[in-house]
Amino acid sequence: MGRPSFETRPAAAPQDEAERVANHGSQPMTRAGWIRLLVIAAAVAVLEIACRVGWIPVTVVIPPSAMATSLYDIIASGTHWNDILVSLRSVVAAAVIAVLLGFLVGAVIHAFPVVRGAVEPLLASYYAVPTFMFYPVFIILFGVGSGAIIAIAVLLAIVAMISATLTGLDRIPTVLGKTARIMRLGPVERAFRISLPAAMPYLFTGVKLAVAYAFIGVIASEFILSGAGMGYAIAYAYNNFNNREMYGLMLLIVLVVTVVNTALDTVDRRLQARLRR
Amino acid sequence: MKSAIGSAAVLLVLMLFWQGLHLAVANSSLPSPVTTLVQLVALFGDPDFWKQTSQTAQAFGAAVVLSTVGGIALGVLLGMNRTAGSVSEPILVNLYSLPKVTLYPVVLLVFGLGISARIAFGVMHGMIPLTLFTMNAILQMKPVYRRSAAVMGLSPWQTSVTVVLPAILPEVITGARLGVSLCLLGVLIGEMFAARNGLGYMVMHAMERGDMATVLAVALLLAIFALLVNSALLALDRAWRH
Amino acid sequence: MSVALAEPAVVAAVADPHVRLTGVTRVFSRRGSTESVHALGPIDLDLMRGEFFSVVGPSGCGKSTLLDVLAGLAKPTEGTAEFEGRPIDGVPAGVGVVFQEDASFPWLTVEDNVAFGLRRAGVDPAEIARRVDYAIGFVGLRGFVDAYPAQLSGGMRQRVCIARTLVTQPRLILLDEPFGALDQQTRLLMGDELLRLWRETAATVLLITHALDEAAMLSDRVGVMSARPGVFIDIVETGWDAERDSRIVSHPRFGDLTGHLWEKLRTESLKHLRDG
Numbered sequence: 108m109g110r111p112s113f114e115t116r117p118a119a120a121p122q123d124e125a126e127r128v129a130n131h132g133s134q135p136m137t138r139a140g141w142i143r144l145l146v147i148a149a150a151v152a153v154l155e156i157a158c159r160v161g162w163i164p165v166t167v168v169i170p171p172s173a174m175a176t177s178l179y180d181i182i183a184s185g186t187h188w189n190d191i192l193v194s195l196r197s198v199v200a201a202a203v204i205a206v207l208l209g210f211l212v213g214a215v216i217h218a219f220p221v222v223r224g225a226v227e228p229l230l231a232s233y234y235a236v237p238t239f240m241f242y243p244v245f246i247i248l249f250g251v252g253s254g255a256i257i258a259i260a261v262l263l264a265i266v267a268m269i270s271a272t273l274t275g276l277d278r279i280p281t282v283l284g285k286t287a288r289i290m291r292l293g294p295v296e297r298a299f300r301i302s303l304p305a306a307m308p309y310l311f312t313g314v315k316l317a318v319a320y321a322f323i324g325v326i327a328s329e330f331i332l333s334g335a336g337m338g339y340a341i342a343y344a345y346n347n348f349n350n351r352e353m354y355g356l357m358l359l360i361v362l363v364v365t366v367v368n369t370a371l372d373t374v375d376r377r378l379q380a381r382l383r384r
Numbered sequence: 385m386k387s388a389i390g391s392a393a394v395l396l397v398l399m400l401f402w403q404g405l406h407l408a409v410a411n412s413s414l415p416s417p418v419t420t421l422v423q424l425v426a427l428f429g430d431p432d433f434w435k436q437t438s439q440t441a442q443a444f445g446a447a448v449v450l451s452t453v454g455g456i457a458l459g460v461l462l463g464m465n466r467t468a469g470s471v472s473e474p475i476l477v478n479l480y481s482l483p484k485v486t487l488y489p490v491v492l493l494v495f496g497l498g499i500s501a502r503i504a505f506g507v508m509h510g511m512i513p514l515t516l517f518t519m520n521a522i523l524q525m526k527p528v529y530r531r532s533a534a535v536m537g538l539s540p541w542q543t544s545v546t547v548v549l550p551a552i553l554p555e556v557i558t559g560a561r562l563g564v565s566l567c568l569l570g571v572l573i574g575e576m577f578a579a580r581n582g583l584g585y586m587v588m589h590a591m592e593r594g595d596m597a598t599v600l601a602v603a604l605l606l607a608i609f610a611l612l613v614n615s616a617l618l619a620l621d622r623a624w625r626h
Numbered sequence: 627m628s629v630a631l632a633e634p635a636v637v638a639a640v641a642d643p644h645v646r647l648t649g650v651t652r653v654f655s656r657r658g659s660t661e662s663v664h665a666l667g668p669i670d671l672d673l674m675r676g677e678f679f680s681v682v683g684p685s686g687c688g689k690s691t692l693l694d695v696l697a698g699l700a701k702p703t704e705g706t707a708e709f710e711g712r713p714i715d716g717v718p719a720g721v722g723v724v725f726q727e728d729a730s731f732p733w734l735t736v737e738d739n740v741a742f743g744l745r746r747a748g749v750d751p752a753e754i755a756r757r758v759d760y761a762i763g764f765v766g767l768r769g770f771v772d773a774y775p776a777q778l779s780g781g782m783r784q785r786v787c788i789a790r791t792l793v794t795q796p797r798l799i800l801l802d803e804p805f806g807a808l809d810q811q812t813r814l815l816m817g818d819e820l821l822r823l824w825r826e827t828a829a830t831v832l833l834i835t836h837a838l839d840e841a842a843m844l845s846d847r848v849g850v851m852s853a854r855p856g857v858f859i860d861i862v863e864t865g866w867d868a869e870r871d872s873r874i875v876s877h878p879r880f881g882d883l884t885g886h887l888w889e890k891l892r893t894e895s896l897k898h899l900r901d902g
Binding site for chain 2: 137138139142143146147166167168221224225226228229231232234235236237239240241243244247248316319320322323325326327330331332337338341342344345350353356357360361364365368369372
């Protein structure tokens with residue numbers, strides 16, 4: 108995972124330059140990374156012991172090892188594959204819509220400063236609105252099912268993408284625009300070969316956030332008011348006092364979301380590294 | 385001033401859009417803005433509404449206080465030590481982007497069905513951004529500030545009060561802004577699931593009865609409240625940032 | 627108006643200027659204000675083919691505006707600007723610019739940065755490889771072809787931009803304080819590279835700088851600009867021969883030259899300082 112040209116670093120580079128690269132090199136595993144792993148392992152071990160010894164009643168939390176076997180059973184038996192697929196399909200749909208629509212809206216707002224002046228103050232406060240409260244409206248508009256859930260998730264995720272697009276387009280250095288003119292690029296070529304790659308690190312941060320919010324929106328909607336999906340399965344297990352299955356599903360969601368977010372974050376950090384100047 | 389006019393214009397457009405939806409939806413099961421406002425006024429005269437509001441307000445208030453105090457304390461603690469900071473940051477970021485609603489049953493199992501579960505859930509939402517922002521503010525504080533303080537011969541206590549605190553305050557307020565809105569979200573989600581009181585429950589209950597006007601009236605009220613709180617903190621944020 | 631400090635340099639035939647500015651002024655209005663700013667001119671200037679000309683002047687005197695006019699990035703409000711006998715309308719072919727800010731593309735490797743212009747012009751791949759290799763070697767970045775700009779120092783990134791300009795074989799090279807962000811030693815060495823580049827390409831060079839020693843060391847002629855609106859208050863011929871390099875800073879005449887430039891510039895800089 109080391110940076111490809113780490114060893115071609117200039118020998119005579121100034122001190123801060125060397126430090127920069129060194130600090131940023133995402134080497135296989137940093138010291139902090141090991142400690143982090145240790146901390147998490149210790150926390151899991153403590154929970155395991157506390158449950159086994161009986162400090163925490165099994166009716167409240169089951170031991171992590173039991174969660175893991177439950178998760179294994181869920182996957183092996185295939186009882187919840189449908190829920191998993193339903194949720195993932197909604198998340199993907201919501202993320203894709205939020206990213207594309209958010210980019211489009213962001214680009215349009217960026218192009219019209221007057222609109223931007225009016226919309227931007229609201230964008231800063233938008234996320235504060237408890238979007239879930241409007242879920243019933245979407246049921247009226249899209250009916251009970253994936254449509255309403257995707258709509259809620261898009262509503263939650265789109266603003267991150269709009270804001271990221273605005274930031275990204277703002278941060279394209281003026282000098283790159285001038286360079287494009289000197290190289291006599293046409294508007295389309297300029298957009299695709301200069302503006303888009305220059306804004307990409309910011310745009311990708313938007314993508315990362317949009318995916319995280321899409322997960323939150325989908326799972327939460329399913330949990331509160333739906334008849335399918337992983338969120339619903341957890342609520343169902345809870346209401347039927349099936350703790351074992353509930354914890355297995357929770358572990359599944361936590362693992363899936365962590366893996367997806369970590370993967371996106373790794374790409375994000377790589378892209379951000381380009382911007383270090 | 386100019387931006388206020390712009391924002392008003394945007395809100396007007398949204399209202400018109402709402403009205404348009406009302407007209408477009410078959411049988412108009414979606415109440416119009418006017419119907420919603422009328423219902424909101426009617427709710428103000430309803431003692432039950434005030435009972436639910438006070439339930440939500442209590443849970444929200446307690447969650448805000450707890451997550452602010454806890455978040456800043458934890459952030460300072462983790463920010464004092466570079467290793468602690470870099471160990472915990474990815475964990476916190478991951479917790480932040482986790483659909484915390486999945487963990488709500490655990491909260492219910494631990495705290496029972498009462499108000500404390502909703503407070504705990506609100507704190508789970510609100511505390512993370514505060515911790516993250518406080519921690520990063522301390523970690524990223526320019527070293528020259530501390531060095532200047534040392535050169536001026538300030539004691540550690542004087543340094544914390546006159547240098548560190550003002551230096552990190554803007555970031556802390558940004559964190560609080562996020563934290564407060566998330567506290568409200570947490571409390572409301574808690575009320576929407578497995579609760580017998582609070583505005584979140586009221587919305588769920590009204591929805592089951594098909595009383596869309598009440599659903600929208602309460603949702604609108606909460607949205608306005610959230611926007612106002614956020615704008616106030618945003619203004620504070622800007623004032624501190626100079 | 628030119629002052630020769632020593633025996634006059636051999637100046638090319640006057641007949642065919644490579645660049646000709648006649649009565650060029652530039653006036654623009656500030657955003658959100660009806661008040662207009664007279665930034666530049668009137669400027670009359672002829673640059674000979676293959677000449678190295680530097681412009682020095684106080685901050686905000688319109689040096690960069692002058693460069694924008696020559697690059698076709700800004701239109702003169704009055705007067706005419708000509709390059710190779712044709713009026714400048716839009717960015718002319720055959721002009722290369724190196725800006726003060728780092729303009730390397732952070733998403734491309736050094737090699738791809740340098741090849742960017744040639745690839746989109748559809749030049750034959752073998753020819754691209756040859757020219758890119760030469761340009762990268764010329765600026766001393768052979769060991770870094772696969773590095774990204776973020777992995778390079780500021781000076782190295784500026785050399786990437788120089789190489790990227792060089793491969794397109796411009797006949798007129800415009801440099802807007804390209805070494806402004808570098809330390810003094812690096813600047814002197816970059817100056818040597820620039821002189822070498824100039825000799826090898828035989829291009830006409832216009833360098834904007836705020837460093838008097840840089841102007842005195844690199845140029846055939848140095849134009850001194852007044853505070854805004856910028857006009858040339860003096861044009862000095864340095865009289866160096868083409869084979870010069872940074873070691874001329876120890877030449878006895880070098881001190882006289884920079885001294886003369888500073889004398890001209892001092893009053894103008896003071897004006898700028900007082901006006902803010």
